Amino acid sequence: MKQAKIQADDIKHAAQGKWSDLIFPSFGIEVQWKKKTPCPACGGRDRFWYDDKNGNGDYFCQQCGPGDGLSLIEKTCTRFTFPQVVSEVASILGLSDSSTITDEDRARWAKEREIRKKEQLERERKRQEQIARKAEGIFRNAYLGEESLYLKNKKVEKDPKIKITHDGNLLIPAVDLLDGKIWNLQTIEPDGTKYFIKGDTNETGEWETGGGRMGGLGFMIGEVQPDLYDDHNICVAEGYATGMSIHMATGYPVALSFVANNLPKVGNVLKQKYPNAQLVYCADDDSAKDDTGRKYAQMALDITGGIIVLPQFKQIQESIA
Numbered sequence: 001m002k003q004a005k006i007q008a009d010d011i012k013h014a015a016q017g018k019w020s021d022l023i024f025p026s027f028g029i030e031v032q033w034k035k036k037t038p039c040p041a042c043g044g045r046d047r048f049w050y051d052d053k054n055g056n057g058d059y060f061c062q063q064c065g066p067g068d069g070l071s072l073i074e075k076t077c078t079r080f081t082f083p084q085v086v087s088e089v090a091s092i093l094g095l096s097d098s099s100t101i102t103d104e105d106r107a108r109w110a111k112e113r114e115i116r117k118k119e120q121l122e123r124e125r126k127r128q129e130q131i132a133r134k135a136e137g138i139f140r141n142a143y144l145g146e147e148s149l150y151l152k153n154k155k156v157e158k159d160p161k162i163k164i165t166h167d168g169n170l171l172i173p174a175v176d177l178l179d180g181k182i183w184n185l186q187t188i189e190p191d192g193t194k195y196f197i198k199g200d201t202n203e204t205g206e207w208e209t210g211g212g213r214m215g216g217l218g219f220m221i222g223e224v225q226p227d228l229y230d231d232h233n234i235c236v237a238e239g240y241a242t243g244m245s246i247h248m249a250t251g252y253p254v255a256l257s258f259v260a261n262n263l264p265k266v267g268n269v270l271k272q273k274y275p276n277a278q279l280v281y282c283a284d285d286d287s288a289k290d291d292t293g294r295k296y297a298q299m300a301l302d303i304t305g306g307i308i309v310l311p312q313f314k315q316i317q318e319s320i321a
């Protein structure tokens, strides 16, 4: 073991900067730098974080803990003992010629990786369907109330397609704007607290948070007139209160993206469904913070064309669709 330890240290030096592009792929392992992904060893959805922080292929997995590149290979390719992993990596780096990895191994690993990926996508799809059923059920069966303090404080009307519950919460369906299917549900409490469908326990009893579909989902305040084949305006805003204020002031339909980073995706969907529409992005003014709203509105504009306006409808930029 002492021999292997010394060798492991030698390897770590030679392996710096080569983990993600050279060494891991040789074992059929794929990592993405600083992104939450499934764990190559134990799967999951977003439990794995690769940052290579010490240059040793370092990662953290919420399930199987932290480790370096050698330990990740040992955990993922269970055929190898640790000394064997060390010797294989040495041969990949040209430090020895004792490799026992065959093309068959590589082919098998690639296949296993494909299967893991497919299983992952399938789990994700099931989870989204599960959240969609939950959202649809909560919305359909809501015990209705009269008043939302949130709407009252914000001085905005209730769109006929949203609901107020008996405890004063607003329920806003997050739908696929192409076909109208409900995939998620935003709740806004009287004090303005907002959340989507929360986690649940899965079949093995683990607590899972979120997992519902979000990207590209929106909610349309007002109606886009189906017979409008000529130029017409559709506004796009993040939150309900802002969106409804715009609708009340202009009479235009307003698509909500719920969160800033969903603006480009919603814009894209609207452009598919209403190719003649001019999209008016009503960016939230977060200039006091980091300008997130404007940044994503600009990204959306680059994709779909249209106009960006800031609050008070001060026009800051125009581009031709």
Ligand SMILES: [Zn+2]
Binding pocket: 039, 040, 041, 042, 043, 048, 061, 062, 063, 064, 065
């Ligand atoms: Zn893991």
